[in-house]
Amino acid sequence: MALSTMAKTFIATGLAGGIAVTGIVWTGGESVNKIKGNLDNMKQEVTEAVQDNEFLKGQFDSLKNLYSSSVQEANATIDSLTQERNQLLNQVDQLQSDLAAQDGTQEQAEIQAEIDRLESELDKANQQIAELETYAQQADDAATYTAIDQTQYTVDGQAVVDPTIRISEEATAFNSANAEILANENTVKTIEAEFAEKGVTVNIKRVVKFNYMGTDLLAYEVEGDFSALTLGERTSTTYTTAEAIGERGINFVNANGERVHYASNI
Secondary structure (H helix, E strand, C coil): CCHHHEEEEEEEEEECCEEEEEEEEECCHHHHHHHHHHHHHHHHHHHHHHHHHHHHHHHHHHHHHHHHHHHHHHHHHHHHHHHHHHHHHHHHHHHHHHHHHCCCHHHHHHHHHHHHHHHHHHHHHHHHHHHHHHHHHHHHHHCCCCCCCHHHHCCCCCCCCCHHHCECHHHHHHHHHHHHHHCCHHHHHHHHHHHHHCCCCEEEEEEEEEEECCEEEEEEEEEECCCCCCCECCCHHHHHHHHHCCCCEEEEECCCCCEEEEEECC
16 A cells, blocks of 8 residues: 555554554545546546447438438439430431421421420430539549548557456356466467468357256357368367367357357367
8 A cells, every 4th residue: 555645643652561653544535536536537428429429320320311312312313304305306306307308498497496496405404414413423422431540549458357258157166277278368369360260250258167968168158150160170279278278179159058169189
């Protein structure tokens, strides 16, 4: 205990058996309360940050849905305008055929006037379609999202370690020494990496007690699909770890306690 947390006042008191020192007063309560207050403030700020993140995520989802709806509407409008433009083209073609078949000057003039009007409408349609396509492309380019580098907001080495996360209480009570060997961080990460090299993604959650055919054993509780492996297939680290705990292999079970793989040393 640091001396700075004590007020050191020594009073020598004469007693029949000698001299007793009294008057030492504990003053660490203020420091404890200050630390607790700081932690409470940090907890509140983290809670607010999480809430802000959830709000922003909701806003992003809403905007994404609105954007999708707008793009669909723009595409539908472009298709509709394109159909109208094609109809105008067909009408112009038909009138030009009619114009060629007419001999009368008055009728030719009327048909030509209608052709000129339709061609003017066709020019407007082409211009509007081009503008809408350009605008839609610009909107799509502007909506491109580049994810932030989340690592710059990660604080390394500051997490409070929970020793119960790797070893269940039953496993500790059953064989704490072997459970500690299995729970070694380097061992766990190496086993996961070795399985990954075999094409199997495994996430070791903790060490648990496992009963197999009436015999209690230690096992790794995992998340992962071992179907790509044959039963008994091992890695170099499962082999050495099984030897270290005096077993013929390492069991892997799911969250329901069912064995999903056995890495045999035999």
